[in-house]
Amino acid sequence: MSSEKMTSFTLRQGQLFDAEVNNIELNGQARRRKRQVPALQMTSLICTLQDHRDDVNWCAFSGNLLATCSGDKTLRVYNTRDFSELPFSPLSGHGYSVHCCCFTTCGQFLASCSTDATTVVWSMASGEIEAVLEHPGRSPVRICALSPDSAHLVSGASDGTLALWDFPSKQLHRTGGVNDTTLVACSFSPCSQVFITGSTYGDLRLWDLNMRQLHAEKNAHDLGVTCCTFAPSILSGGQVVQFRLASCGQDSQLKIWAINKFSSGGYRMQLLHTLTGQSAPVLSCAYSSDGQLLVSGSVDKTVTVYDANSAALLYTLNQHERYVTACSFSPTAPLIATGSMDKTVNIWRLEDGCRGSDGKPVSGKSARTSSEGRTSAGRSKLLVGDWSEEDVSAWLVEEGLEGLVDKFTANNIDGTELLCLTKETLASELHIESVGLRNKLLRKVEELKTDSVCSGTPDEFLCPITRELMREPVIAADGYSYEREAIESWINTKNRSSPMTNLPLLTTLLTSNHTLKMAIGRWKISH
Template sequence: MVSLICTLRHHTDEVTCCAFSPSLLATSSGDKTLRVYTTADFSELPFSPLRGHGYGVHCCCFSSCGSFLLSCSTDGSVIVWSAETGEVKATLEHPGRSPLRVCALAPDSSLLLAGACDGTAALWDFRSKTLRRCATISEASVVACCFSPCAQMFVTGCTRGDLKLWDAYTSLLHAEKDAHDLGVTCCCFAPQFIVNGCCVEFRLASCGQDSQLKIWIVSQREGAGRPTPLPQLPHLSAPSLDCRAGETGRERGRESVLTASTLKPLCRIEEFYYSAAAESKETQCQGRKLPGHSGLLLTDWSEDDVQTWLRDEGLVELVGVFKANNIDGPELSQLNKETAAELGIESVGLRGRLLRRIEALKAEQNGSEAPDEFMCPITRELMKDPVIAADGYSYERESIESWIRGKNKTSPMTNLPLQTTLLTPNRSLKMAITRWKSNQELRVAEHLITKAD
């Protein structure tokens, strides 16, 4: 029997993640907050919601002891909260300020890992809160990660679909290419493991956009470090976004529960078949700007986003002025001739250029969202050369051709086999997209003329 206990409706945007500790439930959201509830009656704690991130929160997790709550965000930071008081204990920033999609804490709370949109993973010593390594581990966004029960290995998954096994020094132990055709969405080690003589076996679960949940063996035996797939679960028919392992686990043939410390002497990294130096493509993170202004509403911009926008618009001489006056997105949207003069921008030409750029930006963001039918279902980008596939859906030609060249000859939308790989140009849709783009450009131009008058 399954029964609904309660429904929590406190967030104002999508709920991106939830996590349990022995006594608490935490949720994160695109509304930039975390909310914390007691599991006794699911009432919200007095210090909730937790506010500290500048953008939406993608992931949250508790430490094994339940004392800490961790969260990561598009703002490129991991915040460590006290689970008892909601106090911020530490804020750890990705060296390149790249948006963070996922974070995980080792079972013994020794290491903290965060995966970023630029394909890097940052690894911190959790106790000292110092960065140990930031390495490029993928060509695509890192959206999944987890530690093994012994805390001496971790797995990462990316939007390209690869699973990779690493040691605690960010040396690659094994790469499983195309583990999930459309991208990995989650991975999780089971807390239980099997000890049989000198052999140790872990179980790893992964799920993805290909509607598959896969269970893998990570073994210390000959060839250890190489995940081996067990039979896939056949009943999933839609993209699987999350997976979790049960919290019970016992040593085979014994009733005593094994702990991570019991396993550590049996699982030394140098005993794995793949050497610690194998295939590592580690590179130190290079500083890069936070690309927040490219996909956020103006009212959500931070001060850094505004300064980045000024540089992109050729208004570098104003960066210092805006920084000194703490101008963020909301302030920028309200800027006019009077406030520009108050900022000390004496040049009439410079003030005019600034105001014209702001009006163009506001016009671009108002009502510029493309209709859903104009977006490619695979890339979620505006189509330039739409074609109709055998499943009846329209896709960007380059995207569906790349899909068909892959090993999966099924429909990206229905997951059913494609009867033919023939693609038919959708000329009427292409004309509609062209008209829509022209209308958008005309709207921006009219808006600028009206403001000038």
């Protein structure tokens, strides 16, 4: 994910606040209507990880990894392709229970904090310890968070102290905190310039990078905050900037807040929704990477998934045997991980219309590993670029090119690779010596390209820059969705202006629009 520090905001006087908030809400609703996509259909449990020997305290995704931490003093790291544990896992460097873990945006490093009063930084290339950051005062560290630009790491302790670290150098930058409370929650804003903390007092406090307190929301949750998380997107209307925040607590409530920065340089929090879908204290919450969904885990053993914009309850999941202590969305796949005091981590798939021929959801294993038994008619419902290696092999047999199956299988040629084949790659990489066979294959591929052209594509599925069907849609700061490669190229060459409005982009941070990606996937299957 591309991310850089957000430019400073120039805002008008605070008296305009209420009018501007209305502006933001109207603009935000209009933007959401433009991006509206069909609702998700269902979820399915595809995998249960049972490697920890004590309560699971936290789970976190990177682009291709899942990390979990536990009271057993270890972290475990899994490949999200098949949820196999990495060779260097488990990570054993803490002396006591590990409370929290988080990845850098690129997934190169993992940070974890513990009762042993340290925050440890791990290399995800080797599993080796890169740095051990000792918390000032040697108090147990209960929470840690990395900024989206990976420039800063903050840790909060049981004595109420905060430590802000310069992450590249691993040097302590600032200290601060709140007296006589325990800090148990923390999250950076998507612009990386401010962060929020939650405590057992029940308050939410907003801080800048100089450790100045910008706003305090007292009694945000009766009996204490348990978790808080910023939504990944930034809303703007007029000259006011708004963030969304979710928080949960011992009061059995999940709340959605608007945090507005206005002209005087001050901030104000406004409660938008109070969600009461769970009957006991809510211990964890997380936004999806596109900000459209919100998940929470509770002492009542349930996991709930909400539409983050309308606050509508979409699912209640009941598979854990004890308190659900952790939850996280994958930034790159339709997956949720939930951790529990039952020592397990459940992996849930948000179904996007991918069903078997009997109309039932495809099992996790078959959805991940094969399309065995798929008929030609079933394969034809997919765009060629979405074909698996098995689909390509079946097509070769149908076209009388069965002699190439072994070569294609050995080189892992799927639909995307098939469409990229050239005379040069066929000769030099696949070692197909016959000129006639190479030409025949390329003609068949061109026929596939022609046959797979779809008409009537919904306009919201097309990238505004390329006008092609999006494969990796992302949301930019202007609120519009683009193909990732196209908007990254635009930002690098067009002086950071919006392709749709020509106005400056407040940040170059891009957020995966996974809801739109799934909607496009459903549309491709049905067409």
